[in-house]
Amino acid sequence: MRNSLALAWMLAAALGNTACGVLEPRLPEAQPAIAAEWPLPPTAAAAPMAANVGEPGAAPGAVVDIGWRDFLTDPALERLVEQALANNRDLRVAVLNVERARGLYRIQRADRLPGVEAVGAMVRQGGDGQATTESFNASVGVTGFELDLFGRVRSLSESALQRYLAEEEARRSAQLSLIAEVANAYLTLAADQEQVFLARATLDTREEAYAITQKRHALGAISGLDLSQSRTLVEGARADVARFSGRVAQDMNALTLLVGAPIERSLLPARFEEPVTGLGALPAGLPSEVLLRRPDVRAAEHELRAANASIGAARAAFFPSITLTGSIGSASDELSGLFASGTQVWSFVPQVRVPIFEGGRLRGNLQVANADRGIALARYEGAIQQGFREVADALALTATLAAQRLALQALVDAARRGEELAQARYAAGRDSFLVRLEAQRTLYVAQQALISTRLAEQANRVTLYKVLGGGWQEGAR
16 A cells, blocks of 8 residues: 555656646747837947957947956946945845745745655543543655646746746846946046046136236226126136035945945046046947847846746636645554554545636636736837837937047137137237137136036946946956
8 A cells, every 4th residue: 555655646746747837828929119220320330349348340249248347447446346236235135036036936836846744743632521542643745735737836836937037137137237327426426526626727727817817907907897707717616616526525425325335535536537438339230139138128028928827827727626635654542552563544635626616716817817918028028129229329329429529629629729829819918808708718618518528428338338238247357
């Protein structure tokens, strides 16, 4: 009998493991309705690639394989990213969500195998006018193991697995976003530091000029209007120093929050001089299929697969289910004779459950599962469309920001020369103070615009790297 019972359990386990999710529907194909390639501006295709990151003949999907250490060229920024990955609380929550999803998957997967447990019990009973009796038993067996004939348990396990994989991709997406946010916060801090440096240098120059103007006014060489106009330049620069100093303080707070710990002063940027990113322009033939490697898109795909598997489980609930319960052990009236000869007992309780009337519950569950899959499919397609738009926007700005930076650099050079000439002509008495004032303002505004454009260009490179799905790998250097 023992051999027969063991054979029954082996057969049950084999049936449970080999059951297929025959009721799970075919995964629907996404129709995001996007172009095969991004609409690159004519100048973007001719832009050179960065030699240290990609080559013109590189594989289209190479951007996603570039580690963030290879993308960032500033050692101080790399240190800050390291600290952020170790300390940021939002990323820590994402990691813990992965651990939670892994645990839920293990719980669900355990239902595919019979759980064996050992039970020992003592029963002592009696009453008024009744003798007190004792009995002892010990058994090993399986309780409530469902034979997965129609794939319900397997579908639930597959759904849990896909949700776990979706959480893992969500963690990667959170890490990618964190790296981009740290880089952008660092760039913003560097740019505002540069604005403070420019404002202070301008303030010093204008204060010196104002002091000279005061002396000339005292001698009657210039009018009070010229003196007042010179004063406006000084106070304007002073206000900019205060304004950008406030921005620097806010940038420091934002960067500290992202890093999740106090930042060493040696890791803070002093000026905005060199680029911190190494990604150059992309080739014109970059296909839009690289979007499928973005963590958020892959997470949406796993959610779609999980919802599809849930339909299989909801369909299987319409069919009969077989549950097995059984045990083998020993029972005796005395503890000392519990395992003696002739005390062996066994039980085998197969149970068949056939749904007859559920009040619409099963159909409602199936309807919900179908709707969930439709929602997941729409979100998957939406994630692809959103990614396409983000990449297209970043690519469109790549060439225009580069052209804008070159134009502003030329404007700064021309404005500086014009300011020098206006100063010389004013000193020679050939032009009025108003002409000199306008030349100084033009130069100052052009210098500020150049810093802002350089920041926008570098931030756009970080954005492009992020939206193409790179950044969650560390890389090697």
